[in-house]
Amino acid sequence: MKELIDAIVAMDEEKAIALTDHMIDDNIDPMKILDAYRDAMAEVGRRFEEGKFFIPELILSGEMLNAASEKIKPLLTAANKSSKKKGKVIIGTVAGDIHDIGKDIVTLMLDINGYEVLDLGIDVPVAKFVEAAKDFNPQVIGMSGFLTMAYDPMKNTVAALVEAGVREEIKIMIGGGQMDNQIRDYVGADAFGKDAIEAVKLCDQWIK
Amino acid sequence: MNSHRTIVIACAIVIDELLHILPKGMDYRILDVKLHVDTDKLRQTLQKSIDAEAGKYDSIILGYGLCSQAIIGVRASGCRLIAPRIDDCISMFMGSRAKYKAQHLSHPGTYYLTSGWVKEGDTPFSDYEYTVQRYGKKRADRVIGIMLANYKRLALINTGQHDIDENRVYAKSTAEQFGLMYEELKGSRRLLMKLLKGPWDEEFVVIESGDTFKYEHFM
Numbered sequence: 001m002k003e004l005i006d007a008i009v010a011m012d013e014e015k016a017i018a019l020t021d022h023m024i025d026d027n028i029d030p031m032k033i034l035d036a037y038r039d040a041m042a043e044v045g046r047r048f049e050e051g052k053f054f055i056p057e058l059i060l061s062g063e064m065l066n067a068a069s070e071k072i073k074p075l076l077t078a079a080n081k082s083s084k085k086k087g088k089v090i091i092g093t094v095a096g097d098i099h100d101i102g103k104d105i106v107t108l109m110l111d112i113n114g115y116e117v118l119d120l121g122i123d124v125p126v127a128k129f130v131e132a133a134k135d136f137n138p139q140v141i142g143m144s145g146f147l148t149m150a151y152d153p154m155k156n157t158v159a160a161l162v163e164a165g166v167r168e169e170i171k172i173m174i175g176g177g178q179m180d181n182q183i184r185d186y187v188g189a190d191a192f193g194k195d196a197i198e199a200v201k202l203c204d205q206w207i208k
Numbered sequence: 209m210n211s212h213r214t215i216v217i218a219c220a221i222v223i224d225e226l227l228h229i230l231p232k233g234m235d236y237r238i239l240d241v242k243l244h245v246d247t248d249k250l251r252q253t254l255q256k257s258i259d260a261e262a263g264k265y266d267s268i269i270l271g272y273g274l275c276s277q278a279i280i281g282v283r284a285s286g287c288r289l290i291a292p293r294i295d296d297c298i299s300m301f302m303g304s305r306a307k308y309k310a311q312h313l314s315h316p317g318t319y320y321l322t323s324g325w326v327k328e329g330d331t332p333f334s335d336y337e338y339t340v341q342r343y344g345k346k347r348a349d350r351v352i353g354i355m356l357a358n359y360k361r362l363a364l365i366n367t368g369q370h371d372i373d374e375n376r377v378y379a380k381s382t383a384e385q386f387g388l389m390y391e392e393l394k395g396s397r398r399l400l401m402k403l404l405k406g407p408w409d410e411e412f413v414v415i416e417s418g419d420t421f422k423y424e425h426f427m
Contacts, residue, residue: 011343049246055332056339056351063350098317098358122358123316148274148295148426149312178247178277182423 001036008040009047011060013067020068030072034112037065038197062105069112076112085116087207090132091142092120093176094153099146102176102196106142109196115203126153126160133166139207142199143189144176151183158188171206175199215264216404217257218271219244222297224324225400226271228369234404237261241328243278250278262286269403273299274426283420291413292403293426297322300403301365303396304411311393317360319388321379322395323370332356333382352386362388367395 004023007015023033044061047053089110093103100122110117118136120128133141141161143154154174161167172189179192190206193199216236218226223238230236237257243250258268263286272279273294282289292300298320299308311318325331332355339348362383366372376392383390399411408414413425 013347051242051246054335054338055245055355056335056343056348059351059354060343060347063354096313096316100358101354147312148276149309180277182280183277186423186427 001032004033004036005040005043008037008061008064009043011057013060013064016064017067020071024071024075030075034069034072037068041065059101062101065105066108069108073112086114087140087203088116088118088136088138089140089142089203090118090120090129090136090138091144092124092129093122093144093146094150094157095123095125096153097145097147097150097176098122099176100144102146103142103144106144106175106193106196106199109200110203113200113204126157129157130160130164130166133161133170134164138170140171140173140203142173142175143187145174146177148177150176151187154187154189162188171202173199173202213266214269215261215267216269216271217254217261218269219275219297220328221322221324222271222300222400224327225301225322225367225369225397226404229397229401229404231404235265241324241330244275244330247276247278250275251281254278255282258282258289259285271297271300271403273297274423277423279421279426280423281420284415284417286417288414288416289421290403290408291421292399293411293413294399295426298365300399301367301395302393303398307396311363315361315363317358318363319356319359319361320363320365320393321375321382322365322367323372323375326375326378333386336386356386356388360389361391362386363391363393365393365395367397367400369397 004016004019007019020033041061044053044057048058091103091107093100107117107119118132120132143157145154158172173191173193174187174189175193184192191202193202214234216226216234220238220241239253243253261268265287267288267290270289270291273292273296275296279291294300294305299305301322302308332352336348336352339351362379364375364379380390415421
């Protein structure tokens with residue numbers, strides 16, 4: 001596993017793919033392989049904070065995770081064929097914001113962790129969230145936004161869900177750029193998450 | 209306002225505009241533009257720079273808005289702090305928060321450039337050069353494709369303070385290279401001017417010694 005983690009952190013895509021393929025062939029637990037990717041992503045994040053890596057490395061490692069999960073997902077679904085989905089989650093980047101790199105990673109992580117995710121995409125109008133909440137009946141809505149200007153559309157979306165009478169049954173989490181308790185309160189969400197792993201944890205807590 | 213008792217602390221991008229209109233005798237400090245990718249580090253650096261000057265001046269003008277909330281938690285000690293009530297520097301270059309908001313809502317997928325951003329780099333386009341050098345063109349093309357996936361427009365804001373020709377050539381060719389629509393937006397130095405000279409009315413957040421910037425100040 002260390003070799004795989006090192007290859008990802010070194011941005012050696014070919015080696016990472018080859019090692020992943022070998023592990024799949026050797027019947028290594030797919031979740032363990034994904035854990036290695038998660039650890040590697042965390043290390044990439046650390047180097048980014050230290051100023052050794054930049055945004056391109058975050059994207060390249062995200063891409064490697066994407067490629068690996070494409071291979072691993074069918075194995076997980078095959079293994080869990082009998083078990084049904086844990087719950088339903090709607091996700092989207094709020095009105096005015098078009099950033100989706102983080103949102104897509106959250107969608108992927110929720111998906112491989114057994115959730116049925118409806119991704120509404122980017123620049124999602126308030127009305128679309130409300131409509132989807134009524135039609136899809138999710139337990140959780142995740143709103144993403146990278147810019148500080150995303151806070152108001154998030155707040156408006158929550159207000160519209162209240163007005164539509166569906167807020168009570170749904171947990172709302174926010175993420176993307178800078179989120180904290182103050183923003184959670186301002187927006188009227190139930191929780192915020194700093195990364196995709198926290199998003200999965202929140203859903204696991206709420207949907208038991 | 210006594211210019212000699214006031215200092216400006218601003219990001220390199222903002223200083224690029226402020227230097228043209230800085231009152232005589234007003235001191236300034238420049239902070240690295242690269243700090244903006246790391247909110248905590250920007251907040252710490254900003255606080256350190258403020259604390260280093262606080263005893264020497266009555267007022268510190270900050271060339272920062274919310275900037276991913278980096279300003280939240282920054283404390284005034286020994287002098288007052290003045291910051292524009294905006295999300296980020298684009299409002300300063302457009303002339304008001306309302307003008308930026310209008311652009312943002314009508315054209316969400318816009319990457320904004322100013323003279324300072326062209327000079328200082330640290331854009332997806334400079335990241336592209338870095339990625340080509342480090343990981344080769346093929347992977348760089350993929351990375352920039354992801355970074356700009358939902359961007360449709362490259363807007364060069366002309367505040368009227370620089371010889372725009374060179375920036376225009378760069379912005380136009382960059383837009384063409386990455387398949388973005390090019391547009392030049394008429395900027396303004398109204399808010400920049402007001403930041404330096406006042407009046408510091410509702411378009412600004414002013415905190416006195418002992419106070420801290422809070423999110424609600426910027427709402």
